[in-house]
Amino acid sequence: MQSFFSNKRLIILLVCIIILVALIGYSMNERRTLSWPEQFITDSVGWVQSAFSRPAHLVAGFFENINDLQNLYEENQILKSHLDEYATLQVELNELRRHNEELTNSLDIKESLNRYSIRSALVIHRSPDRWNEFIGINKGAQHGIEVNMAVMTSKGLIGKIQNVSQFTSTVQLLSDQDRSNRISAFVDSDDSIYGFIEGIDDETGNLQFTMINIDAEIEVGQSVVTSGLGGIFPSELLIGEIVSFEADEFGLSQTALVKPTADFNQLDYVLVIERGATSLEPQIDPDIEGVEIEEDELDEEEATNDEGEES
């Protein structure tokens, strides 16, 4: 046993522990971007991971399809009944869309919080020990992904980009327990009720919607969407539905439990959302003194905007 911890080895162990503490301290810094060795490792391993994930997702999808076949008939019946509503809805939608376009044009609004562009990405890994709810996707800085972009599936929001490497990036799911994992959201009702989506409730598996005004009247079944006020997220991405609510421990605000519409399991392809509006700056009023906007510039802006919409 003497060879186990001789003096020299003890010193090496000590140095290792010091390095461990230093590394943890370094990586706990929240404003950190990935260093190049990390990027190199994640990218090169990510390349192999995508090679393995693609067929695995295919196989998983195949079994899911077989499952779907079993309740095909019932689904068909339900869909048929929905189809009748669809026609009326479509007419209404067109009407509203035209109306909206006219109004926005007359108000001269060019930027909006709910305009966004979408990139789709393949899920290539997930932390095996599940202490972090992280997933890896096969798009990175080279594809235009940036830190804090919203990530969703077709059903709803699932998280935000945590780390970006050159060809891969890491997504922090909404269910992650990290304290900094919070998203500004509001309840979609007549008067908007704002709050934060903060982590997951261990017992029920629902998301916690906190910091709601104590006077706000919320109801079970209302849907919760992103507010777009947090910075990089666009507004009106669906998060979930309120299941229950109560006053918090100090009675100063309310906390609701939100059942996410998106399934955090069985993720294969995800959508990374980039907001179209770059900033929250208010419209500059040309009449205010000291601010002059040349006509040409305005025209140019309009022209580029039109192009953007058409494409």
Add this chain to the structure above:
Amino acid sequence: MIRYVLFLILFLLFILEGSVFQIFAPDQFGVPYLFTPRWVFLIIIFAGIFRGRMVGTVYGIIFGVMYDVIYMSVLGVYAFGMGFIAYLLSISIPIFQRNLIIAIITAVLAVITLDYYVYGMMLLLGITTVEHAEFFNVRFLPSLLLNVAFISVFAYPLRKGFYYLRQKQEEEKKL
């Protein structure tokens, strides 16, 4: 070429753990238990027992770093844990090599230590607030079952493989 086989197998298992297993993991289909595969680490301990302490420790550190960088939000936890535990439990004496049961017990012991070490670190760093009873029932026991099953199945072929590797290297030396 033959000396890279071990690394390739470990790397393949690393990819399987994170990418392929996670797609088919039982908790993805509504099972309330979390199964954490530690296949890479089990084989690292076996490598330590059959190929010497140095091999175990170095592989432990290499794959620990990969775990940290790719899956974790904090660096160093796995690199230190896997390296250190592999160093402690890579007991390459003939009794361990000849008696497969002892080797399996050592490897499982290493996985238990690693699981508890990581859980402790996550609690310490405030990344999780899971209580011990829940950790034990939901994560620890199912994972232990999975890993014991894995190593029980592959222990014998692994030993064969390591003996074959040693034989090959001795032949190379003679030449």
